[in-house]
Structures are given as C-alpha cells and as structure tokens.
Amino acid sequence: MRVRAVHAQGWWPFFRHYLEMLAAMVVGMAVLGAAASAGLALAGLEFPARAEVVALKMAVDMSVGMILWMRYRGHGWAATLEMAGSMFVPALALFPLLWAGVISGDTLLLLEHVVMLPLMFLVMLRRRDEYGGPSRV
Numbered sequence: 001m002r003v004r005a006v007h008a009q010g011w012w013p014f015f016r017h018y019l020e021m022l023a024a025m026v027v028g029m030a031v032l033g034a035a036a037s038a039g040l041a042l043a044g045l046e047f048p049a050r051a052e053v054v055a056l057k058m059a060v061d062m063s064v065g066m067i068l069w070m071r072y073r074g075h076g077w078a079a080t081l082e083m084a085g086s087m088f089v090p091a092l093a094l095f096p097l098l099w100a101g102v103i104s105g106d107t108l109l110l111l112e113h114v115v116m117l118p119l120m121f122l123v124m125l126r127r128r129d130e131y132g133g134p135s136r137v
Helices: 011-042 051-072 077-099 105-126
Strands: none
Touching (some): 051 077, 051 105, 077 105
C-alpha cells in the first residue's frame, strides 16, 4: 500500500507542482504521440485529421503523463482526476464553436492549450493543501 506523500507548504511547492504538471504533459504528448504514430504507421494507417480527434488525443496524452506523475508523487485520486479533467474541459467547451464554424480547428487547438493552463492553476487553488499552497486566509 502506498503511503500518501506529505506535501510542504508555501508558494514554491505549489508552483513546483505546476511546473511538474507541465513537464508531465509534454512527456505524455511526446511519448504517447510517438507510440501512437508508430503503431498507426506499422498498421499502414494515418491518424484522423479531424480537430476534435486531435484535441481529445492530446488531452488523453497529457492526462496520462499527469496521472502517472501525480500518483507516483503520492497525490490522491480525486485531485489527480480533477487535474486530468482540466485537460478535457477546454476542448469539450470549444467543440460547439468549432461545429458552428466560429473557430477553426487550429484555433481550437490553440485555445485548448491557452485555457487549460489557467484552469489547471484554478484546480490547484481549489486544493491548496494537496499541492502545498499557502494556507487560506
């Protein structure tokens, strides 16, 4: 049984966790993206170019990296799944704008990333004690 990590308090541990999540997202995208591309190439297939599929695949890739790292660092499932959810919410919220022709697929992908970063921060603020943030006033 894994013992839950004791998290230090203050702004540095809070921001360190944020930076760790960014790194885990990049590693998840790189490793899983390469694996998916290689697997599809071996099968003689190509990845669907639909913006919705690309956005969801990126959210999955980033979430897997984050989930693995957060669980390794001793974070609970609730906090871990909330953080992973912050990868999907922007894409899902933007899909109707894509379907209505208000934004393009490239804009969807850009906005997905622009929105997920502050959303991750807000999710972390919700559980300051989990991420080592300063105690509430």
